[in-house]
Each structure stands twice: as C-alpha cells, then as structure tokens.
Amino acid sequence: MKCKRGRVFRPFLYAGLFILSTSSYAVSDTKLIFSFDSFNYSESTSIHSISGSWDDEISEGDQALSVSRITLGFEYKNYSFESIVRNDSYYGFDNETAQFIYLTENKAPLENGRDYALNIKPDKSSSAGLRFGINHMINPGLKLSGFFSFLKPTDLVHGELNGHAMAIDSNDYDFNFSSELYYEEDPLFERETDSIEGYGYSIDLIVDYRINDTWSINLELLDVVGELLIDQAAYTGAEATSKIKVFDENGYLTYDPVISGIESNKDFVYQFNMQTHLSVSYQLSDKNSLVIEHYSLAGFDYQKLSLLQKVGHNRVSWILIPELSTAGIKFEHPNFSIGLETDSLGYKKMKYLSITSQLSWAF
Amino acid sequence: MDKYKLQKTLLALSITAILSACGSSSSSDDPVTPPVTTIDAxxxxxxxxxxxxxxxxxxxxxxxxxxxxxxxxxxxxxxxxxxxxxxxxxxxxxxxxxxxxxxxxxxxxxxxxxxxxxxxxxxxxxxxxxxxxxxxxxxxxxxxxxxxxxxxxxxxxxxxxxxxxxxxxxxxxxxxxxxxxxxxxxxxxxxxxxxxxxxxxxxxxxxxxxxxxxxxxxxxxxxxxxxxxxxxxxxxxxxxxxxxxxxxxxxxxxxxxxxxxxxxxxxxxxxxxxxxxxxxxxxxxxxxxxxxxxxxxxxxxxxxxxxxxxxxxxxxxxIPDTPVNVGDTDVAKAKDFMEDLVTWGVTIGSEIDSPSMAFDKQIDMAMMAEDLIQNDGTGDAVGYGVMAIMENLAGNIQNAAEFEDDDGSFPFSAGTFSMISTADGLEYSITDGELTIEGEDIALDMTVLVPADGATGTVITFDVKNIEAEGNTSILTAGNGTIDVTLSESYTIDFDAMIDGTAVEPSTPVEMGFNFDFSATQKKTTNDAGALIDATDPITFSGDLEATVYPYIDTNGEILDAVPGSFSVTAMISNGNSDSYEITVSASITDADSLEPVNAVLALDSTYDENNNPLATGDHLISWTVGEDTFTYNHPWSSFSATFNMDGSVTLTQGSAAPYNAGNYDSPDAFFADNLWLFDSYSWEFWIDGQGEYIRNDWSDPDYSMDGFIEFTLDEVDLEFFDAEHPMLGTMGVQFTAQFANLPAAAISLTGNTTAFEQGNATATISYDNRQLVFSASNDSPVDLPQEQGNLVITNQDGVSVTFTGQNLNLNNETVEITINSKAVATVEGLDDGSIKVTYIDGTFEIY
Structure with missing residues (x-):
C-alpha cells in the first residue's frame, strides 16, 4: 500500500487522542456482542425496483440509500473489540432519470419530444476491519461512548453520470452522457481490475444522558470523522452516445450505447457521510415510555415515534414514522433484541426497510 | 448432357453465398461519387x-x-x-x-x-x-x-x-x-x-x-x-x-x-x-x-x-509522467479501423434489416436474378440445341426431334435444322424448336456459324449468331460470341459432306468454351406462397459470359456428363424501375478436366462379351450404380437378380427357375467370373443403348423386354463428382459496387477458395475512398476436427489486423488483440450484454 505523506498519520492521530481521552473506566462483565443494522430507503420507487427490476412506478424523489453494519466481538468492562463489516451506498439521481429508466426498462411509450435529464451520482463503499470502543460514565446519568474503526476498503463505486435523453418517438430516443467513476469492480464497462488497496477509519460517538427519572436523551453520531484512502483506485471517464441504434423485436430501441473513454488509476478518498441519531425518551408510566427520534443521513431526515412497553424483563417498542408511512416493532430482551420497520409487507413494494438485531451474552 | 446445369448452379451458389454471407450489393450505373458527409457533433x-x-x-x-x-x-x-x-x-x-x-x-x-x-x-x-x-x-x-x-x-x-x-x-x-x-x-x-x-x-x-x-x-x-x-x-x-x-x-x-x-x-x-x-x-x-x-x-x-x-x-x-501511448499513431489507426468496422457492419446490417431501404431492393433483384438463371429451363434448352446441332453435324439426326439425350429422353418435340451459306460462312440453325424441360415448354431458335470449309484442327469454333429461348418464366437471348469445342482428334470441316449428310463424325469433345453476350429477362416470378405469377417488375440480367466445360466421357466414348471448369459473368442486373447495378461473378473448379465420378459405377465392358466383339457404335454398356441398381435377369428357364451393394459386394439371389450359384460375392468381378455362363447361356452380348434400355445383337429378338424373357432394372446413372470425401475444390468470386445510405460508394469483392473438405478460405473486401477492410476467413482443420479450428482475420490498408478463431468468434469470455505489424495495440473482448469493448494501449476504450 502506498501511503501518502500527511494522510497516513491522520487516523492514528485521531485514534490516539480518542484513547487518551477515555482512559480509566468502570468495570463490566466480559460479553460476546453482535449487532446487525441495515437501513434501506428508496425515495422514488421501491427498493426492489431500484435494485434492478424497475417494476414499480416512479414517484417523486431523487435519492436512494442503503447502509448496513455487522459487528461481532467482545466487550470487556468498558472496552469493546469487534470486527466490523459495513456497506454504505448512496445514490443521488434526477427524478427524470429514474422515470426514463423505468419507461425504457419496461418498454413503455416515451413522451415524444421530451428531454430527460440523465444524472446519477453513485456513492458506494464496502469495507471491513476492526472496531475498538470505550465508554465512560461521566456521572451516574451521563455516559459517553466512542468507537474507532480501522478499515480496509473492499468495494467502491463513486462518481457521476450526466447527460440527457431526447425522446424522438414513443419507442426511440437519442441520448448522450458522460461519466466519471472510481470503482473496485467496473459496474458499467466490465474492466478487469485488481482488488482495491487502501485503508480507512471512522469514529463514532454516543452520548447517553438520563436527565431525570422521566426524561433521557441518546445522541449517536456515527462517522463523525471517517474516510477510506484508496490507493490508485480504478477510474474511468467515458462518454456515451446513441450513435448506433438497435431495436428489439417490438421496434423499441434497446439501450446499446457507443462508448469511448479512458481508463486509469488514481488515488481517491472516499468520505463517509455522518449519521445523526437523536432520541428523546419520556417515561409515561412504570411500563410505558414515549420515544421521539430524529435521524439524519446524507440529507435524508426523518422522525420516528415509538411507544416502548415493558413486558417483564423484556421491552417492546411500537414504532411509527408518519412521513414515510412506516410502522415497525422492536423486541428487546436483556441479551438480545430484534427490530423491523417497513412501509410495506410486500417486499417488492418496500421503499423503507430497517432491520436491527443485537446480541449480548455474558460469560 | 446438361452442360449448363453445373455452371448455373455455381453461379447461383456464388450469389447465394455472397448474399447470405454478406447481405450483398447495390449501386447504380452512375460513376461513383462519394457523398459529402457532414459531421454531426x-x-x-x-x-x-x-x-x-x-x-x-x-x-x-x-x-x-x-x-x-x-x-x-x-x-x-x-x-x-x-x-x-x-x-x-x-x-x-x-x-x-x-x-x-x-x-x-x-x-x-x-x-x-x-x-x-x-x-x-x-x-x-x-x-x-x-x-x-x-x-x-x-x-x-x-x-x-x-x-x-x-x-x-x-x-x-x-x-x-x-x-x-x-x-x-x-x-x-x-x-x-x-x-x-x-x-x-x-x-x-x-x-x-x-x-x-x-x-x-x-x-x-x-x-x-x-x-x-x-x-x-x-x-x-x-x-x-x-x-x-x-x-x-x-x-x-x-x-x-x-x-x-x-x-x-x-x-x-x-x-x-x-x-x-x-x-x-x-x-x-x-x-x-x-x-x-x-x-x-x-x-x-x-x-x-x-x-x-x-x-x-x-x-x-x-x-x-x-x-x-x-x-x-x-x-x-x-516533469509530468509521459503519457502512456497517448497519441500513438498505431492507436489512432486501430481506432479508425474499429470505426470502419463498426460503421460498415452496422450499416450493412441495418440495411438488410430494413426492407424499405434501397439496398434491400438490390438484394431482391440479385435473388431474382439468381432464380432467373438457376431455376429456369431456357439455359438447358440452349444446351440441348448445341448438342442437337452437333448430332446433326455428324449426320446422326435429321431433325431436332430425333435428338436423344444421354438419359434416353427426347427433349425436342419439334425443330428444323437448316444450313445457309453466307458471306460469313455456313450458318447452322434450329428453327421453331420446341422443347419440354421439367414441365416447362420452351421455344428455341438458334443460329451458329460453323468454321469455314476446309478448316481443320482439334478446335471447332462456332460463332454464335443468335440464340433465343423463351420459356414460361423467362426469355434467354445470346449472341455475339463463340462456342469452342475441343476434340480429342483433329477434324476437318467439309461443307459438301455436311450438306450431303455424309460428314465424318467428329471425335469426342474434351473441352467446350463459351463466350458470348447474354440476356435473361424474367417473365414470371414466385409469390410468397411459392406460386408462379407474372413478374410485375421484371428483372433483366444481361452481360458477358465466359465458361469452360469439360465433358465426362465413359469408356465407350459417350458423354455422360459435363464438369464446369471455369465460369465468369459480368452482368447488369436491372428491373423495370431503372434500378440497376453491375455484378461480376466468377468461379473455377480445380482439376475439372480430370475429375472422376465419386459414386462407384460399375460398367460391364467387353471382357464379358463372349465373342469379344467390339460394341456397336452408339451402344452403351450396362452400367450399374452400387447400392442402387439391381440387375435382374428373368428367363423361362432360369432367373436371378444381382444386387451391387455399397461395399462393392454382389448378392446373387436365386429366382424361380433353376438355381445358379446364388450367394454373395466379394466384388463384381468375382460375380461375373463365377456367373458369366449365365449370360452365355441365353445371350451373347448384353449392352444397353441408353440408360434404362438395352439391345441385343444376336439373331433372335432384338428386344427381350418385348417378350418378357429378360428384364433389366437399371436406374439412370447419375454421376456424382463431389461428395463429402471428394469436395468441389476451386475458387469463386463476386465483385460489385455498393452504395449505402450516408456512406461513400464502396467496391465490394468476395472470393472463396475451397481447398479440401471443410477446408478453405474466403475473403471479402470493402474498398472506399482510400480505405479498405478485408475479411479473410479460413478453415484448415482436418475433417474430423471441429469447425471451430477456422479463423477470421480482418485487416485494413494500414496493416491493422484482428484475428478471431472459431472458438473466440463470439468473444464469449475471450479476448483477441488488434495488432499492427505484430505490435499489440488493443484488446477486444465481449461484454456480458453482448457489446464489444476495445481497450487501447493508451488507456482509452470504446464500446460498441
């Protein structure tokens, strides 16, 4: 791995400062800990559709994202060591682009004379590594937790595609676009590439503050600082046109662009989007609490309302996200929890899907 | 003898191969002027x-x-x-x-x-x-x-x-x-x-x-x-x-x-x-x-x-890094090569796929021209006319209706021979000839000029004055040419003897050369259902034809078939709407003058003539085709049938009468050696006068079949000169000028060369302006190896070359290189979606 001066020391600097600031803390049992969090949202069409089937109609919206983390490790006293695998996928696009893709994928009639903007900004990475965590009880009601992850990138797609498509008939269109992409595996042009090389890091901060017996606040700042420094990532700049047209058996133009461009390798820095999660809990009674949460991720913000009920040693949360027409449920046991939130029970219609699972086993 | 049959087949095959392989031609008869092309960018x-x-x-x-x-x-x-x-x-x-x-x-x-x-x-x-x-x-x-x-x-x-x-x-x-x-x-x-x-x-x-x-x-x-x-x-x-x-x-x-x-x-x-x-x-x-x-x-x-x-x-x-191969002129050449390849490939493909385009009309015209010369009987009629004149010249027949084809049929129902002494020489004519060939009625008039009186030599040259053959579906005319008949022995033209009917019969022809102007005009065509209908936009195929034909002659000196040696026609294909283009088709067959039939034909020769008498002139020996013909002999006192099997053996089956040596024989010779006396007993000589008939030159009945004593069941000997193990070897070529929409006029040349069974090469060349694309395909694999052993090489005028083998022609998970003088300039690979990606050594790429 080729380390660039000025960049190689930065993550270790962060890690060192973090560790120094959190030394000396309380005792806790040794635990096996596991967590799985997957958050998926597509604004304009279903997740299944935007994943490639394009069988669901397009509504308003210009983004889709999928963020998943899996961790497995040990917690000892106030320290934790975990392996982590994460995937961060963000797709920004022009709504017209989604409409155009939907129509052409389904061979639907185009609006003759309409000029469709073609703008897509993929921003995806996968990485794996080690995560070190530490927590510190400032006082009985305030706990600070911090996590530092050292990561190796395993996948990358980052760049943009810009152009337009002009419908010249209900089944025919002219198009051209230019694209710039950094990637680990060429998603468009099937370039043979070597495995991605580089490293990365991220820092998460969590604050738990129990104000009194009724009110408590939880603030999670994930990827406060985080990036993947990729050495000589595969890069392609290309332009595509509909210079050669091929029509299918029904006379509909098939997407068969003539493409020219250049392939090279460049150093690239992938920056993680910071995720913010603020949760305010109000205890209604001994068994019931009301929780209001705010999530923010890459410009996508929404609020979640939950009713948390104690059932013996367990807890059940009934979740509602009004603006996304989403409902969910979460069951928490002292040793494990599982939660599901979705806006549809049919997997082909889901625009929102969140799955969480955690396991904590003391030994 | 159907001397045109293989010629026409060759021409048809040439055109068919070209059309099916490449989508064929087009053009006009105007001088080729590259259109001004605008760059839309x-x-x-x-x-x-x-x-x-x-x-x-x-x-x-x-x-x-x-x-x-x-x-x-x-x-x-x-x-x-x-x-x-x-x-x-x-x-x-x-x-x-x-x-x-x-x-x-x-x-x-x-x-x-x-x-x-x-x-x-x-x-x-x-x-x-x-x-x-x-x-x-x-x-x-x-x-x-x-x-x-x-x-x-x-x-x-x-x-x-x-x-x-x-x-x-x-x-x-x-x-x-x-x-x-x-x-x-x-x-x-x-x-x-x-x-x-x-x-x-x-x-x-x-x-x-x-x-x-x-x-x-x-x-x-x-x-x-x-x-x-x-x-x-x-x-x-x-x-x-x-x-x-x-x-x-x-x-x-x-x-x-x-x-x-x-x-x-x-x-x-x-x-x-x-x-x-x-x-x-x-x-x-x-x-x-x-x-x-x-x-x-x-x-x-x-x-x-x-x-x-x-x-x-x-x-x-x-000092910035030196750009890798940026501006490499070889890369530019390779890109131009790919541009040409894609442009022509896509254009030809799209023109073929779009029936409304002019090029498609040219294809239709070519196909109709092909049908005109391949499936029409007028060509056969001319062939029969020439042979009838030869027979009349030898004094064997007096009118066309007497002409007997070598299969024993009489194609003419009418036709008068005449000879007129003109300033140019002696004209031989068939007037009001009427023939029926495979159900088609054909009227034939033809006049040829025989060589001058006293002319001597092994080559007899007939000047073609006029030929007109009109059938149900087309009219064929020819003139302004020659027919050269090369004889095995020198011959002297004797006008008086010809007029008297006492002329000496020429020796066996060993080669025939044709060179004349011809025109074939379509009268009928077939509709989509295959029914014959009047041609509303008749095709005319006219031009110059040159051909050489080698007769195949049996041991008795009979012409049993003809093998085309070479063929070349430059002709204009046109229709009633003034659409026309010129096409040149040529073909030649290797060793056409010495080919032997590949299907085993057994001929009884004079060995089996008990008295060792020479056969009478015009008689034919019995010929059997192995695996197909059965010689059946029936006589009141004995009968048998002898079947010649594919492996060369003979099965003798006892008939209803006295048994004679029935059983299997390893070869025809063995059969005849053991059973010659069968023939001796009841006939002295057996030979067939024409296929399917026989005569017996002895004192008794001239025709055994008339009284039912002897039956010979013999099919027509259908000579085959080519099969899988003996492929037709030779070359063929087609040249024409194509004019595609939005592209400069291009000269297109297609040639093929068959060197052995499933072995050979073919070349297609597209030339326009100063550029050229050459597609050379070859397959040199042995018969028992898969066809994928062949390869396709595409080159251009700059020496850019890409080679596809049979295994990677579809580029499925395969890559090939584009080279210039052995220098790798780019790689070509097939993508999962069927596109082709070309990656150049300067880091640039193109996907088509």
Whole structure:
C-alpha cells in the first residue's frame, strides 16, 4: 500500500487522542456482542425496483440509500473489540432519470419530444476491519461512548453520470452522457481490475444522558470523522452516445450505447457521510415510555415515534414514522433484541426497510 | 448432357453465398461519387477561470499548421459558465480550438481570496471592491482548449480553463498539429495536475459553498487550482488580475513540458509575477479551499506536494509522467479501423434489416436474378440445341426431334435444322424448336456459324449468331460470341459432306468454351406462397459470359456428363424501375478436366462379351450404380437378380427357375467370373443403348423386354463428382459496387477458395475512398476436427489486423488483440450484454 505523506498519520492521530481521552473506566462483565443494522430507503420507487427490476412506478424523489453494519466481538468492562463489516451506498439521481429508466426498462411509450435529464451520482463503499470502543460514565446519568474503526476498503463505486435523453418517438430516443467513476469492480464497462488497496477509519460517538427519572436523551453520531484512502483506485471517464441504434423485436430501441473513454488509476478518498441519531425518551408510566427520534443521513431526515412497553424483563417498542408511512416493532430482551420497520409487507413494494438485531451474552 | 446445369448452379451458389454471407450489393450505373458527409457533433463544457458568465465561446477548425480554417460553432456561457454548441456543417474533421473571450456583457466570478481589485464596471455592488465570489467584467480574456477532432455522433465534454489553455498553447507551439501532439499536450498537463482530466473534469464554482459541497472532489480541486492562476496574476491598473498576462506566463512556464517546482516568491521573497511555479499554484489552491472552509479530499494537492519535493531534490523542474501511448499513431489507426468496422457492419446490417431501404431492393433483384438463371429451363434448352446441332453435324439426326439425350429422353418435340451459306460462312440453325424441360415448354431458335470449309484442327469454333429461348418464366437471348469445342482428334470441316449428310463424325469433345453476350429477362416470378405469377417488375440480367466445360466421357466414348471448369459473368442486373447495378461473378473448379465420378459405377465392358466383339457404335454398356441398381435377369428357364451393394459386394439371389450359384460375392468381378455362363447361356452380348434400355445383337429378338424373357432394372446413372470425401475444390468470386445510405460508394469483392473438405478460405473486401477492410476467413482443420479450428482475420490498408478463431468468434469470455505489424495495440473482448469493448494501449476504450 502506498501511503501518502500527511494522510497516513491522520487516523492514528485521531485514534490516539480518542484513547487518551477515555482512559480509566468502570468495570463490566466480559460479553460476546453482535449487532446487525441495515437501513434501506428508496425515495422514488421501491427498493426492489431500484435494485434492478424497475417494476414499480416512479414517484417523486431523487435519492436512494442503503447502509448496513455487522459487528461481532467482545466487550470487556468498558472496552469493546469487534470486527466490523459495513456497506454504505448512496445514490443521488434526477427524478427524470429514474422515470426514463423505468419507461425504457419496461418498454413503455416515451413522451415524444421530451428531454430527460440523465444524472446519477453513485456513492458506494464496502469495507471491513476492526472496531475498538470505550465508554465512560461521566456521572451516574451521563455516559459517553466512542468507537474507532480501522478499515480496509473492499468495494467502491463513486462518481457521476450526466447527460440527457431526447425522446424522438414513443419507442426511440437519442441520448448522450458522460461519466466519471472510481470503482473496485467496473459496474458499467466490465474492466478487469485488481482488488482495491487502501485503508480507512471512522469514529463514532454516543452520548447517553438520563436527565431525570422521566426524561433521557441518546445522541449517536456515527462517522463523525471517517474516510477510506484508496490507493490508485480504478477510474474511468467515458462518454456515451446513441450513435448506433438497435431495436428489439417490438421496434423499441434497446439501450446499446457507443462508448469511448479512458481508463486509469488514481488515488481517491472516499468520505463517509455522518449519521445523526437523536432520541428523546419520556417515561409515561412504570411500563410505558414515549420515544421521539430524529435521524439524519446524507440529507435524508426523518422522525420516528415509538411507544416502548415493558413486558417483564423484556421491552417492546411500537414504532411509527408518519412521513414515510412506516410502522415497525422492536423486541428487546436483556441479551438480545430484534427490530423491523417497513412501509410495506410486500417486499417488492418496500421503499423503507430497517432491520436491527443485537446480541449480548455474558460469560 | 446438361452442360449448363453445373455452371448455373455455381453461379447461383456464388450469389447465394455472397448474399447470405454478406447481405450483398447495390449501386447504380452512375460513376461513383462519394457523398459529402457532414459531421454531426456537439461540444459542451464549462468555461472557468472563476466561472465565466456570458463568455463568448468560439470553436474553430484548424489546419495541420494550427491555422484557423473556419469557425465551426459559437455559443455563450450561461450563469453557471456552461456552454453548448452543435458544430456546423462546415466542419470537416480537423482539430478544434475552443476559445472563450469576453465582450461587454461578459462577467467572471472573482475567485481570488484577496479580491479582484477595484470595480470599474457597471455591475451593482455595495462598494467598489470586487470581493471573493463577486462578479466583475474582466478587461480582457482569451482562454482556449484544443481537441484533436470531433467525430460524427459525438457529444464531447470540453472544459476551458487556464490549464486547457496551457495545453493548447503547448500543442500549438509545434510546427505541425496532429492528434498525437494535441493528445499528448492535454495528457501532459493532466499528469502535471496529478491526474485531473483537464478536458473532462468540470470545475465547480469554487466561491459557492453549496456547489462545492455537492461537487466531486476532483472538480473542487480543479477549480481551486484554476483559481490560483488569478491569485498569481499581476495586477492591472485597477488592481484586477491581469489574466492574459498570467496565462501567458503559465504557457511560457510549460513551454518545455515541465514546470518549475518553486520560484523566489515561494520562499518568502518578493512576489515574482514573472514566474509561476507548481508550488505557488498548490499554495494558492490550498488558500482558496481554506477560504471556503474546504479541504482537498481528492489527494491531488498532497500528490503535487510530493512532486514538488521530488523536483526540489532533483532538477527543480516538475516533469509530468509521459503519457502512456497517448497519441500513438498505431492507436489512432486501430481506432479508425474499429470505426470502419463498426460503421460498415452496422450499416450493412441495418440495411438488410430494413426492407424499405434501397439496398434491400438490390438484394431482391440479385435473388431474382439468381432464380432467373438457376431455376429456369431456357439455359438447358440452349444446351440441348448445341448438342442437337452437333448430332446433326455428324449426320446422326435429321431433325431436332430425333435428338436423344444421354438419359434416353427426347427433349425436342419439334425443330428444323437448316444450313445457309453466307458471306460469313455456313450458318447452322434450329428453327421453331420446341422443347419440354421439367414441365416447362420452351421455344428455341438458334443460329451458329460453323468454321469455314476446309478448316481443320482439334478446335471447332462456332460463332454464335443468335440464340433465343423463351420459356414460361423467362426469355434467354445470346449472341455475339463463340462456342469452342475441343476434340480429342483433329477434324476437318467439309461443307459438301455436311450438306450431303455424309460428314465424318467428329471425335469426342474434351473441352467446350463459351463466350458470348447474354440476356435473361424474367417473365414470371414466385409469390410468397411459392406460386408462379407474372413478374410485375421484371428483372433483366444481361452481360458477358465466359465458361469452360469439360465433358465426362465413359469408356465407350459417350458423354455422360459435363464438369464446369471455369465460369465468369459480368452482368447488369436491372428491373423495370431503372434500378440497376453491375455484378461480376466468377468461379473455377480445380482439376475439372480430370475429375472422376465419386459414386462407384460399375460398367460391364467387353471382357464379358463372349465373342469379344467390339460394341456397336452408339451402344452403351450396362452400367450399374452400387447400392442402387439391381440387375435382374428373368428367363423361362432360369432367373436371378444381382444386387451391387455399397461395399462393392454382389448378392446373387436365386429366382424361380433353376438355381445358379446364388450367394454373395466379394466384388463384381468375382460375380461375373463365377456367373458369366449365365449370360452365355441365353445371350451373347448384353449392352444397353441408353440408360434404362438395352439391345441385343444376336439373331433372335432384338428386344427381350418385348417378350418378357429378360428384364433389366437399371436406374439412370447419375454421376456424382463431389461428395463429402471428394469436395468441389476451386475458387469463386463476386465483385460489385455498393452504395449505402450516408456512406461513400464502396467496391465490394468476395472470393472463396475451397481447398479440401471443410477446408478453405474466403475473403471479402470493402474498398472506399482510400480505405479498405478485408475479411479473410479460413478453415484448415482436418475433417474430423471441429469447425471451430477456422479463423477470421480482418485487416485494413494500414496493416491493422484482428484475428478471431472459431472458438473466440463470439468473444464469449475471450479476448483477441488488434495488432499492427505484430505490435499489440488493443484488446477486444465481449461484454456480458453482448457489446464489444476495445481497450487501447493508451488507456482509452470504446464500446460498441
């Protein structure tokens, strides 16, 4: 791995400062800990559709994202060591682009004379590594937790595609676009590439503050600082046109662009989007609490309302996200929890899907 | 003898092969004039040295010396600095310089952190200071970018920045301008800037925080680097950056393709406006990013700092990486090759797929012409006419109806021979000939001129005066030519003897040559259901025909068949709508003069004539075809049948009468040796006069079949000269001129050469203007190996070559190389979606 001066020391600097600031803390049992969090949202069409089937109609919206983390490790006293695998996928696009893709994928009639903007900004990475965590009880009601992850990138797609498509008939269109992409595996042009090389890091901060017996606040700042420094990532700049047209058996133009461009390798820095999660809990009674949460991720913000009920040693949360027409449920046991939130029970219609699972086993 | 049969088949096969393989031809009979082709291309991008609003963008085509030939497009930048233009029709494909200049309405966003001096324009401001992010009207501006060319259908993204200007001026400093120089200059500057593609990377408005936040990291750092040039520019009288001066300095710095790592101003010395170093650019770019609260996340600035450090430790000059194969002329040749390949492939394919196109009509015409000459009986009629004249010449027959084909049939129902002595010589004619060939009634009139009286030699030349054969479906006429009959022995023409009917019969012909003008006109055609209908747009196929035919003669001197040796026709195919094109078809068969039938034919020869009598003239020996014919002998006192099997053995089956040596024999010879007495007992001589009949030259009944004593069941001997193990070897070729829509006229030549069974080669050549594509396919694999052993080589006039083998022709998970003089220039691979990707050694690629 080729380390660039000025960049190689930065993550270790962060890690060192973090560790120094959190030394000396309380005792806790040794635990096996596991967590799985997957958050998926597509604004304009279903997740299944935007994943490639394009069988669901397009509504308003210009983004889709999928963020998943899996961790497995040990917690000892106030320290934790975990392996982590994460995937961060963000797709920004022009709504017209989604409409155009939907129509052409389904061979639907185009609006003759309409000029469709073609703008897509993929921003995806996968990485794996080690995560070190530490927590510190400032006082009985305030706990600070911090996590530092050292990561190796395993996948990358980052760049943009810009152009337009002009419908010249209900089944025919002219198009051209230019694209710039950094990637680990060429998603468009099937370039043979070597495995991605580089490293990365991220820092998460969590604050738990129990104000009194009724009110408590939880603030999670994930990827406060985080990036993947990729050495000589595969890069392609290309332009595509509909210079050669091929029509299918029904006379509909098939997407068969003539493409020219250049392939090279460049150093690239992938920056993680910071995720913010603020949760305010109000205890209604001994068994019931009301929780209001705010999530923010890459410009996508929404609020979640939950009713948390104690059932013996367990807890059940009934979740509602009004603006996304989403409902969910979460069951928490002292040793494990599982939660599901979705806006549809049919997997082909889901625009929102969140799955969480955690396991904590003391030994 | 059907001497035209194989000729016609060859011609038909040639045309069929060409049409099926390549989609065939077209053209007109006008001189070929390449159409004027326009290049439909567009340019767009952002003009930024600070975003330039209402900038005047002019695209000009240059000659090879860098001189402006003509303006090929204009545009004005919008509020975001974007411009877009379509090149006009005057563009002819040369280098393009895109220049951004200012006029009274042009303004520029100030991206100098310290501001851009004192305002002296009419832009509203709350003070007289041009602050960072504010627009102002520069007093002068000229910034360029240079492209090697624009190709038809391309939509090219070209930014115009100080760095594209630097590259453009670097390229223009050369005495000559070509693709290599331009691409190398652009690539050098890109490499100098850490790999930022100076033409493609669209710089962001560095003063707009929102734009910066949304932009790609490379776009941000590119803009920051561009902003540094204004920072480093000397101030004019109003304290505004003198951009022209700064750009000139930048160009001077890069004159040698390198840039100073540092200059005096870097080390704290007084600002040195006379020089611009890379370190200064980096520092100023960092300052700009800092001003907007951003950092370089692309890693470019850090890389450039490394480069500066390396240069300081060395020569002091930052030397950008030499672009890998950029501008490699072989790459350009390979790209032109692929362009031609795709253009012609797609055009031919689309024309074939689109029935409305003219080319499709040409295909139909060719197919109808093919049908005209292949499936019509008029050609056969002419052949019979020639043979009848030969028979009459020998005194064997007195009218055409007496002519007997070698299969025993009498094709003529009427026809009068006549001889007229003319100034040109003795004319032999068939008048009012009537034939029926495979159910088609044909009227035939033909006149040939026999050689002069007393002419002697082995070659008899008949001058073709006129031939007209009209059948149900077509009319065939021929004239102005010759028919040469080469005899095995010298022959002397004797007019008196011919007139008296006492002429000596010529010896057996060993070769026949045909050379005459011909015309075949369609009367009928078949509809989609295969029914014969009147041709509403009749095809005429007329031209010159040359052919050589070799008769196949049995041991009795009888002509049993004919093998075409060579064939060449140059003809015009036309229809009633004045659509026409010329096509040349040629073919030859290797060793046609010495071919032997490949199907085993057993002939009883004089060995089995008990008295060893020579056969009577005109009689034929019995011929059996192994596996097909059974010789059956029936007699009141004995009967048997002898079947000749495919393996050469003979099975003798006892009949109803006395048994004789029934059983199996290893060979016909063994059979006859053991059973000759069978024949001896009841006949002296057996031979067949024509296929399927027999005569017996003894004292008794001349025809055994009449009284039922003896039956011979013999099929017509159908001679086969070619089969799987004995393939037709030879060459064939077709040449024509094709005119496709939106493409120059092209001469198309297709040739094929069969060297062995499933072995051979074929070549298709497309030539137009000064360019050429040659497709050479060959298959030299042995019979028992898969056909995939063959290969297809495509080359052009520049020596560019790509070879596909049978295994990788579809490019499924395979790659092949494009080479020039054995130098690998590109790789070709098939993608999962069926597209083809070509990756060149300069890092560029194309997907079709």
């Amino acid at each position: 567009s340019l767009s991008g952002t003009a930024a040295k600070g975003i330039i609003i209402n900038g005047v963008v002019t695209a000009s085509e240059l000659d090879s010396s860098g001189n402006v030939l003509r303006v090929v497009g204009t545009a004005t930048t919008d509020a975001n600095g974007r411009y877009s233009m379509d090149l006009n029709d005057s563009y002819e494909g040369g280098p393009i310089v895109i220049e951004v200049t200012n006029d009274a309405s042009t303004s520029m966003v100030c991206d100098v952190v310290a501001g851009c001096g004192t305002r002296d324009d009419d832009i509203t401001d709350n003070d007289t200071v041009i602050d960072f992010g504010e627009q102002y009207k520069p007093s002068s501006l000229s910034m360029t970018a240079l492209l090697p060319d624009a190709e038809d259908g391309e939509s090219i993204e070209v930014q115009v920045t100080p760095f594209t200007h630097m590259a453009a001026e670097n390229a223009l400093a050369n005495a000559t301008l070509d693709t290599t120089i331009i691409e190398t200059a652009n690539a050098l500057v890109s490499n100098l800037l850490g790999g930022i593609d100076i033409l493609r990377t669209e710089p962001v408005d560095i003063t707009d925080a929102a734009s910066v936040a949304a932009a790609d990291a490379s776009a941000v750092v590119y803009a920051a680097l561009g902003a540094s040039i204004a920072e480093l520019a000397p101030d004019d009288a109003n304290g505004q950056p003198d951009l022209d001066e700064a750009l000139a300095t930048l160009v001077t710095e890069f004159a040698n393709g390198t840039m100073s790592a540092v200059d005096d101003s870097v080390d704290g010395s007084a600002a040195d406006d006379a020089n611009i170093s890379l370190q200064e650019i980096i520092q100023q770019a960092g300052a700009v990013l800092s001003e907007i609260g951003s950092t370089d996340i692309s890693g470019v600035l850090a890389d450039l700092e490394d480069d500066v450090d390396d240069a300081i430790a060395g020569t002091g000059e930052v």
